[in-house]
Amino acid sequence: MIKSKFNLPIIAFIAVVVLSGCASTGDPVPKTSAPASSTSNPAGTSSTALPSSAYPVSIENCGRTLTFDAAPERVVSLWQAPTEMMLALGLEDRITAVAGNYAAYPDSIAKTAAALPLIGNSMSWPSKEVLLSQAPDLVVGQSLEGFAFDTSQGYASVEQIEEGGSQVYGSNLCSSSDALNMTLETPYRTLRDFGIVFGVSDRAEDFITQMEEKKQKVISAVKGLPTQRVAFYNGGDGPLIVLAGGIYDDAIATAGGENVFPADSVYVSKEEFAASNADVILVGTFEGQDFATLSNYLITHFPDLPAVKNGKLVEIHVADTDASISVMRGLTEIANGIHSDLNLEVPAS
Structure with missing residues (x-):
C-alpha cells in the first residue's frame, strides 16, 4: 500500500479543486496610474x-x-x-x-x-x-x-x-x-x-x-517535436488517481503531449492504467508524498508500459500546476519531462 499523509478521498478532493477553473471573465482592464513592478x-x-x-x-x-x-x-x-x-x-x-x-x-x-x-x-x-x-x-x-x-x-x-x-x-x-x-x-x-x-x-x-x-518559450521549444502519450499519476494502488482535464490537459498539450486518460478521469483501475500505453508518466506529488515510493510502485506493477521500460517517470509538484503564479513553472517542468533532451531553464517560483 502506498502511504502518504493524505488518504485517497483527500487527495482526490484537492486534485479536483486545484484542477477547477472559473468560467467568469472581468471587464476590459483600464489603464491606471498605479505603479507597475518591473521585476x-x-x-x-x-x-x-x-x-x-x-x-x-x-x-x-x-x-x-x-x-x-x-x-x-x-x-x-x-x-x-x-x-x-x-x-x-x-x-x-x-x-x-x-x-x-x-x-x-x-x-x-x-x-x-x-x-x-x-x-x-x-x-x-x-x-x-x-x-x-x-x-x-x-x-x-x-x-x-x-x-x-x-x-x-x-x-x-x-x-x-x-x-x-x-x-x-x-x-x-x-x-x-x-x-x-x-x-x-x-x-x-x-x-x-x-x-x-x-x-x-x-x-x-x-x-x-x-x-x-514563459509559456511562449515552452511553445517555441516543443514546436515540431513528436507528440508523446502522457499519464499524470497522483497516487493510489487500486484504484489509481490520475490528473486529467482542465489545466492538466492544457499543460500537457502545450508541452507537446497528449493525456492518455479522458478529461473527466479521477480514478482508474489497474487494468486501465496498464492499457494506457503511456510513453511518459508524470508522477504528481503533494507535500507528504514520496516520489521514490510512487515511482517504485509503478515500476513494480506496470513493467510493460513504455514509460516504465524507458525510465520516463518524472516528478511534478502538483502545486506547480495550480491556477496560480507558478503554473508556467509547472508547464516548463512538464515539457522537460515529456521531452528529455529539452532542458529548458525552469522559472523561479
Missing part, C-alpha cells in the same frame, strides 16, 4: 489604490456584477491560489487573514506569506462566526458552492457573508460544474480582476506578460 517578483511592493475619483469600479464574477466604491482594505482569502496572486501583486497589506495553505508557498512570496494570520487550515475552513469576526469587506474563495461555504460544516454561505456587508469573489471556480474549464490562462482573469479592484492594473498586466513569455 519578476512584485511581492513586497506596497499596494497603491486608485485615487478616490477613479471609483467605483465593477467586475463580472461568476454571473454577478461586483462593484467597489473603494479598494478593499480587509480581505479574507479562503484558498491558497488567490492568496498567492494577491501577494504577487504586492497586496499583502490588504489581507486580514487566510484559511491556510495546501502546499509550500512559492519562494518569491514565502516570507511574506508566513506572516499572514491564519484562521483555518488547508482542509478545514473558518467557521461562520470566526470568518465574520474578521469584519472583511472582501472574502475570496475558490468555489462559491460548497467547500469553504458549506453551511452543513458550520461555514458561512456566500449569501450570509453578503448579508453581513462583505463582497465575495470566486477566484478560479464558481461551481463544481466548472471543473473542466480551467486552462493555463485562468490565473490571468483573477490577476486582472484584482488589478481593477485594487487599482494595480498596470502591475497585474506586467505580471501576466511575464507569465505569457
